[in-house]
Amino acid sequence: MENRGVNTGYPLWQTWGNDKAEKWIKDQKYKEGTVTNATRPTWGDYAQDSISVFKQKTIEGHAVRATLLATGITAVALESHDPQYMQTADQLWDNMVGRRMFVTGGVGAIAHDEKFGPDYYLPTDAYLETCAAVGAGFFSQRMNELTGNGKYMDEFERVLYNNVLTGVSLSGNQYTYQNPLNAHDHSRWAWHSCPCCPPMFLKMVSELPNYIYASSGDNLFVNMFIGSDASIRLANKTLVAVSQQTNYPWEGKITVKVDPEKESAFSLSLRIPGWARGKENPYDLYKSNLTSSYTLMVNGSLANAVINNGYAVINRKWKKVTR
Template identity: 45%
Template sequence: MSFKATEMNKKPITYKHQAVHNVPVQSVRIQDTFWEPKLKVLREVTTYDVLNKFENDGALRNFDFVAEGAGGFHSGEPWFDGLIYETIRGISDILAVAYDEQLDHRVDDIIERIVRAQAAVGDGYINTYTTLDRPGQRWGENGGFLRWQHDVYNAGCLIEAAVHHYKATGKTTLLKAAVLYANHMSEIMGAPPKRNIVPAHSLPEEAVLKLYQLAQDEPELGAAMKVPFEANDYLELVTFWIHNRGNHEGRYSHGGEYAQDHKPVLEQEEAVGHAVRATLLYTGLTALYLCTGEAAYLETAKKLWDNISYQKSHITGGVGAVHHDEKFGANYELPDNGYLETCAGAGMGFFSWNLFLATGESRYIDKLETILYNIVLAGRSIDGHKYFYENPLVSKGGHNRWEWHSCPCCPPMIIKILPELASYIYAYDNKGAFVNLYIGSESELTIGDVPVTFRQQTNYPWEGAVNITVTPEREASFEVRLRIPEWCDQHVIRVNDQAVSFELENGYAVLSRAWSPGDQIQLALEMPVHLVEVHPIVTTHADKAAIRRGPVLYCLESVDNEKFLNDTVLYTREALRENHMERKLPLNPVFETEYDAGFFDGAVLVRTKDEAGNPLTAIPYPYWNNRSRGTMVLWLQHEHPVQQEGWEQKLYRTIE
């Protein structure tokens, strides 16, 4: 069976209390020179690469062992089931945008194997590790260890993949498996007399809420699949999970702060513990607000986001500074060799997106943009089949992308978030449209009852000029909100070549007028090279600055700057100073930019000179470690006056 995305259900999962409506991935076509080649590599290289490597790991064979009921040792880590499901979720979104028969069949074959394994177990439960290696210890009970077994996490990944696969293809095979599984969990987990089982690794929270929303939107699917499909059961399950963190009655703690299981979520105000778990928990918490409208969930989510953004984020958007336990550090603990797992960055991206849906505020998109252009893109090699787990801001030369990993969680996360990019570009509410991201693209939104086509042309992020053609079906009055990025100091907006006045609201320039077919918005975002400093409380970065242009951070690699870099990276500051080897930027460096069409799929490079007059070349941070395996540094020595004022809701800012 084949399908055409355009024929499929185009309604995305939308929660009741969103301030802003999202659009489905398949209603946006990305046409540009920056993202299009990267998404092509994702579709044609990365997806197959990841599926093949899981097959080679024996991770898919685990399902066959369970289906055959003959035993056999589990291959890989207990959470490999979940990683395979996450890959299916991402591929589903890719298929929704660009149908690919081979990929569609490949996924169908895997789904067949999953469903056979689930049927062999019999009651909806499926976790190949527990079934093969720890029978009798489901959910970590009877002497098991849920934090290791990942039963609930894997279940969540399956459920989320199923919703995305159904939305993309209209097929219900995996969805039926997900409903059986969710029903099984609803039966056994909850307040007494049910059992106190909560996820030891978050993700199931939002996953089950997506199923809840689908059950609300399309309750008739239950009869079609011949399974009970009760929305309220799913909402109740997630509410139980959120409220019973910190309640260890009848179960072990999942490691306290490590898994955000130290106290009830609504009492948590500081982001602590394992950063991937944390960001996915907060994503689910925000989704629970979006489903219920309960203000306390949103207030807590915003507090946690503020804590991460203004006290615990690296300049690239990376989070989770500490290697041990892959966790958040203390406030303002932002070492250059921070851990910064690709997955944690993506998790922060999902969290930020949900907060945008809840509030319509641009600062959440600013964060998402920083993460997409820096952490997510750095996480994968340009050729699409090597990956970073950690994303430090300095390297002495030993940090290289790997072909594969004993814990290959990051590649599926990249496969999940990159296709979602299409759905982040535009959004709308009853007053008009939001243009969040500047990416060459075309989309049709319905504003009021008027279909409106938006067509963006831009060379962003290398240039700040954006042209948007607005074509309503007939003349109509509505707002177009253009995000003014946090990094941008100067911007000019014209409509049909005429300067226009506008209000700034929640970080958006609001253009309110009667629009006629073919109206042109010309947005010019000034995009100079900036030097950026960090909050003075971060003492490790006194006398340092980072090069940023637009949303992209720049770094120096030894392949271009051997002398400067090797001295800077390989010796301590004290040693450099003592031996007069300290290399720094002058107070007011002159920057020159050059678009190099041959630098991978094209990039703007930045050239300047160090204090001694030696030439330096800076490249976009996400492209590092693609040409050489040398040293790299992002924060550069730069002595500038320290400003103690004006740091409210800021961790980084341009040096004036």
């Protein structure tokens, strides 16, 4: 990651064009002399190699490569807590979601080089590769893990339900490579000469169970509204069984059951999606006119909860369920 942008500065991909630039590299022209100490050619914006990732203010180039690189940067930030990694991940996500993400969660507007377009370039016939949506989803989930902010799972949810799932048929054996909002004669295929989307879809589906719940200290997070059962051990050593019953997103009712192995005090943080609080997008790229609000109840009574970073936090002593 830190070696990106450390190059001779040549070839000039945008000026020379792909064919000439690729031939220049193949002929090893970069070894014939340089004005820098670098010893390798640049692979340009396409491969996020024109400048250092730490100087990059916008998400650029091939959309799948860019989103997966950003996911990796965030993973390093999780492990190292290095401020430059954290700041870079934050800047790239803000630019992607606030200026370059479609209402469906699709990213990568331009078919040529399968890349991001400039800020606010959001045409209805844009490219929007399925793999890029998966990459954007992974990036958002990692940002949630890094910061504990629910807005990242809001955008993960947007990507999952509105772009990733469109990429596969109900039968599960046909896929789309690109997902424009408006298209003619657009159909799913059983096989493609570049079969990258099916395994990327399977990567996301395989990881999804790990994203439903999370914990930090004595705080249990409900990130996704999916029928599920899990056992989570909190920092105070309490083992908590948690389950959900819901038909979300088709219906809005969600029942969460919390059953600690013994009576214990801890926080339950339920993500309240931005759209349910009148905030369709954290940067107002999109707005909706939802008229009703959410209702939160504990044991049939209205609950007192504080909204913190997009989560309704319920602090109480939870009892073991008696059967």
